[in-house]
Each structure stands twice: as C-alpha cells, then as structure tokens.
Amino acid sequence: MLKQSLQLKLSQKLSPQQIQLMKLIQLPTLAFEQRLKEELIENPALETGKENETQEVDDFDNDFEDYDNERIEAEDINIDEYLSDDETPDYKLQSNNYSKDDDEYEMPIIAHESFHQDLLNQLNTFMLSDGDRKIAEFLVGSIDDMGYLRRETQDIVDDLAFTQGIYTDEETVEKILLIVQELEPAGVGARDLQECLLLQLKNKTQTDAIDLATEIIADQFDAFTKKHYDKLLQKYGVSKEALRNAIDEIEKLNPKPGGSYIGNDRAVEHVIPDFTIKINEGELELLLNGRNAPELHVSKDYQEMLQTYKESGKSSNAQKDAVQFIKQKLDGAKWFIDAIKQRQETLFVTMHAIVEYQEEYFLTGDETKLKPMILKDIADLVGLDISTVSRVANSKYVDTPYGTKLIKNFFSEAMVNDQGEEVSTIEIKKILQNIIGDEDKKKPYPDDKLADLLKEKGYPIARRTVAKYRExxxxxxxRMRKRI
Structure with a gap:
C-alpha cells in the first residue's frame, strides 16, 4: 500500500564554497601556487597586485538577488558595492621592506637525457649487425628504472617475434644480453640481485678481497644474505679480517645501478616549507611562507565595465548577459580573495598552536622533548574541527633550525612510564634508536633484550611493541644487524 506523508528533518550539508576552502587549506605551497594560477586564468576579474596598479576592492556585498527570467536593468545594480571609496588602495599602504635575498626566483628546469637513451647511446659504440642491434635495443627498452631486466628470456624471444617481427632463439638473446651487460653503470641488465653484484665485482680490480667476495656471491649468496658468517668462515677457511674485507667490498656495490643515474627522468619531488621557525633571543618566531599570501585584487577593467553599465540608460539582452557574467566573476573573485585570507589565518593559528604546544622541542631540537600530542589537542586550542587540523598537518612542512620537518610527525600517541607520567611514543622510538645505535654489532640486541633495556630506562613496553617501533x-x- 502506497502512502504519502510529510516529514521534517534537520540536515547539515557543506556548500561548494566550504568544500573548495577545505581543499585550499589542504594544499601545500607548490600545489597552492598552481591552484592560484588556474584561478587567475579562469577568472579575468581576479588580478595579482604586482601586475598593474589597480584599485583594490575591499568591500562589496555578496548578497545579490538571483537572476530570473526578467530583464535586469543596469540601474538596478549597486556599483558602489563593488568600488572602493578610498583614493589610495590598501595594498599600496603595505610595507615593502624586502632585501635582495627575499626575491623570488623560478626553479630552473634541467634538460637531460633519460637513462634508457644513455644506454642506447652507449650501444652505438658496439659493432653489431642490424639484426643483433635491434635485439640489443629491445633488451635495453626492457630494462626497468632500477637497471634490471626482469623478464624471462623465452618471453623476450616471443615478444621479438610478435611485436618486432624478429625471429631468434634464447641462445642468441643470451649472447646479446652479455653485450648489454657491458654498458655503464656496471650491473645494468642483470636479472636479479646476485647477478647484478657479480657484474659489478667483475668490473673491479682483482684483489684477494674481491676474489673472495666474488666466490661468496656466486656460491654462498643465501648464506651471505642471512649473515651466516660462521658458515662462511668454515667454508672458505679464512680469517675474520679477510671475510670482513670481502664483505666491505660487497657493501660498496650498488644494488640499484639504474637508480643512481644522474640523468634519470623520474619525477623529483621538491619540498618547499610552508612555515619557518626561527629562534630570536631565546624566543620562537613563526613565519608563514610569503608564497602563501599573494596580493590579489579585483580587476580595474571589470570595475569600469560595471560603471559603464551604470551610466548607460539602455538595456538589452546582451547587456543583461554581460551584467550577469560580470557579477558572477566579481563574486568569484571576492570569494577567492576571502578564501585565501581564511586559508592564511587557518594555517597560521594552527601552526602557532603546535609551536606553543611543542615549545621545548623547537627551542632545543631534542626529539625526546616532544610531548604526546594528538589532533584533538590542537583542535581544542584553536577552536577548529579535527579534520581541518588534519588537513594542515598532513601535507605541510616547516623549516626549523634542525631541518625541514613534516608537521604530522610532531603528532604522537601517549604512553605511561614507570613514574606514571605520559610520554610521547616519539621519545621512546628515539631512545630505542639510540640503544640500537650504541649496541655491539657483533652481538646485536634481540627484541626481548631491547624491551628489558627500555624497562630499565623507565619505559615498560612489551617485546611485540618494541618490534613494532623497530619496524x-x-x-x-x-640477525640482520650483525657484523663480523
């Protein structure tokens, strides 16, 4: 049976503007600059203060009536709401105390050859037949960015036949692969780590240590990776010093020869701090990166267009459409300027609260001074939602006297020590790291011993917790930290 009824219900929904604001807050500096450029392109009513000396609009009302199908007269628009009464705009009154050191420079883009192109260039120095060269080029193209050829030989033979029309056999491919493996950097074209290390050892000047290292990798690779040094000593009948020298040679090798190539065309992430913390006469000083505070104003041309429509006594559909377009762009420009200001304020007050909460750490740089701090602690201090604080912390960096840090790393859970005091898990991890750093590498501490040592220092935590922090x-x- 169908039945109709009325029901009242309260609901809370985010407006599109609120969603856009949250996205702006979440953006780090570089992404924010890109978003700003996009907005300047999309909205011609928005301009930057450095381009032209235009009159900035500080006060105009967003409270306009929606357009309907009725014709809107130009006289009905209150132009004064869009125009500033001040003869001198605010942005001209702002201080401009900048030195040459504060100039903004664009990061240069380096033009370079790719890793694979460099390998192909090297391949041109070999005397090869046309057929062999095509196979060699195909092998180079199959090498990954780390320098490995992670494909079975039979699969390569099949692909050569189906995609290149080259019919060959595994023996020929293996022979040409030996040529590819002569390319630089040493180790490129290996099928696995063992072969990669052997190729690099082959290119070294032969010494007793190199010879022993080669034998170990070739015949006792599994024992070496598991650090069964006693087994190796017994197998080769050498002294501990000789084995140590061989292992030192192996540890100098590069397990990822392609990854060290200076011309590798992989994307590089550039971190630009969103905040800077300085210590001035024993006091902390927090600065917001100036690139997060651009000078924006409403276009003078759009103000003049509105003024023209106001003075015009004519009204037409074209004028109505123009007025509607101008209103939309001006509203968008005003909202974006306000959103930028709100973003700046949110970033600053949130980071200021974090600095005050972790003042002892920022003054000393000692990670053991970090207090337990969760998102709710900061949200309560600044009166913002936890999700807003999370957006600030997850993607922002701060330049401190002790290096550039990701803000979310200052947050940690609390644990209770043997005196009943709450301490940060970051503090415990730092102490654990120090204990492991000072251990005798010939007899490294197992996890249960590490748990006992932490307990002696006043941190009663279980062995499984130690294992979690260690990971x-x-x-x-x-066993893997052991050295001979």
Whole structure:
C-alpha cells in the first residue's frame, strides 16, 4: 500500500564554497601556487597586485538577488558595492621592506637525457649487425628504472617475434644480453640481485678481497644474505679480517645501478616549507611562507565595465548577459580573495598552536622533548574541527633550525612510564634508536633484550611493541644487524 506523508528533518550539508576552502587549506605551497594560477586564468576579474596598479576592492556585498527570467536593468545594480571609496588602495599602504635575498626566483628546469637513451647511446659504440642491434635495443627498452631486466628470456624471444617481427632463439638473446651487460653503470641488465653484484665485482680490480667476495656471491649468496658468517668462515677457511674485507667490498656495490643515474627522468619531488621557525633571543618566531599570501585584487577593467553599465540608460539582452557574467566573476573573485585570507589565518593559528604546544622541542631540537600530542589537542586550542587540523598537518612542512620537518610527525600517541607520567611514543622510538645505535654489532640486541633495556630506562613496553617501533624506524632484526 502506497502512502504519502510529510516529514521534517534537520540536515547539515557543506556548500561548494566550504568544500573548495577545505581543499585550499589542504594544499601545500607548490600545489597552492598552481591552484592560484588556474584561478587567475579562469577568472579575468581576479588580478595579482604586482601586475598593474589597480584599485583594490575591499568591500562589496555578496548578497545579490538571483537572476530570473526578467530583464535586469543596469540601474538596478549597486556599483558602489563593488568600488572602493578610498583614493589610495590598501595594498599600496603595505610595507615593502624586502632585501635582495627575499626575491623570488623560478626553479630552473634541467634538460637531460633519460637513462634508457644513455644506454642506447652507449650501444652505438658496439659493432653489431642490424639484426643483433635491434635485439640489443629491445633488451635495453626492457630494462626497468632500477637497471634490471626482469623478464624471462623465452618471453623476450616471443615478444621479438610478435611485436618486432624478429625471429631468434634464447641462445642468441643470451649472447646479446652479455653485450648489454657491458654498458655503464656496471650491473645494468642483470636479472636479479646476485647477478647484478657479480657484474659489478667483475668490473673491479682483482684483489684477494674481491676474489673472495666474488666466490661468496656466486656460491654462498643465501648464506651471505642471512649473515651466516660462521658458515662462511668454515667454508672458505679464512680469517675474520679477510671475510670482513670481502664483505666491505660487497657493501660498496650498488644494488640499484639504474637508480643512481644522474640523468634519470623520474619525477623529483621538491619540498618547499610552508612555515619557518626561527629562534630570536631565546624566543620562537613563526613565519608563514610569503608564497602563501599573494596580493590579489579585483580587476580595474571589470570595475569600469560595471560603471559603464551604470551610466548607460539602455538595456538589452546582451547587456543583461554581460551584467550577469560580470557579477558572477566579481563574486568569484571576492570569494577567492576571502578564501585565501581564511586559508592564511587557518594555517597560521594552527601552526602557532603546535609551536606553543611543542615549545621545548623547537627551542632545543631534542626529539625526546616532544610531548604526546594528538589532533584533538590542537583542535581544542584553536577552536577548529579535527579534520581541518588534519588537513594542515598532513601535507605541510616547516623549516626549523634542525631541518625541514613534516608537521604530522610532531603528532604522537601517549604512553605511561614507570613514574606514571605520559610520554610521547616519539621519545621512546628515539631512545630505542639510540640503544640500537650504541649496541655491539657483533652481538646485536634481540627484541626481548631491547624491551628489558627500555624497562630499565623507565619505559615498560612489551617485546611485540618494541618490534613494532623497530619496524617503523626501518631497523632490521638483530640477525640482520650483525657484523663480523
């Protein structure tokens, strides 16, 4: 049975403007600059203060009636709401105390050859038949960015036949691969790590240490990777010093020969700090990157167009469309300027609260001084939503006297020490890292021993928690930290 009924319900929805504002807050400096450029292109009513000396509009009302099908007369638009009464715009009154050091420079773009193009150029120095050269070029094209050929020989033979029309066999491909493996950097074209290390050792001047290292990688690779040094000593009947010298030679090799290529065309992420913290006479000084605070104003041309429509006594559909377009662009420009100001304020007050909360750390740089801090702590201090604080912390960097840090790394959970005091998990990880750094590498501490040592220092945590923190610090297990 169908039935109709009325129901009242309260709901809260984010407006498109609020969603756009949250996206602006989340953007780091470089992404924000790109978003600003896009807005300047899309909205001709928005201009930057450095381009032209135009009159900035500080006050105009967004509260306009929606356009309907009725004709809108030019006289009905309040132009004064869009025009400033001040003879001198605000941006001209702002201080301009900049030195040459504050000049903004564009980051140059380096033109270079790709890793694979360099390999092909080297290949041209070899005397090869046309058929062999095509196979060699195909092999080079199959090498990944790390320098490895991670494909079975039979698969390469099949692909040559189907895609290149080249019919060959595995023996021929293996022979030409030996030529490719002579290219620089040494180790390129290897099928696995073991072959990569052997190719690099082959290119070194032969010494007793190199000879022993070659034998170890060729015949006892599994024992070496598992650091079964006693087995290696027994196998080769050498002294500990001789084995140590061989292992030192192996550790000098590059497991990713392609990754070290200076001309590699992989994308490089450039981090530009959104904030700067300085210590001035024992006091912390927080600065917002000036690239986050652009000078924006409403276009003078659009103001003059509105003035023209106001003075005009004529009205037509074309004028109506023009007025509607101008209103839309002016509203968009006004909203974007306000959104930028709100973004600046949100970033600054959030970071200022973090600096005050972690004042002891920022004054000393000692990570053990970091207090337990969660998003809710800062949200309560600044009166913002937790999600807003999260957007600021997750993608922003701060330049401190101790290096450039990701803001979210200052947040950590709390643990209780043996005195009942709350301490940051960052502090415990730092102490754990120091303990492992000072251990005897011939007898590294297992996780249960590390748990005992932390307990002695006043941090009663379980062995499995120690293992979790060790993995988060990217520190291997005791067996893999062992040195002969």
């Amino acid at each position: 988060q610090l990217d520190i291997p297990v005791a």
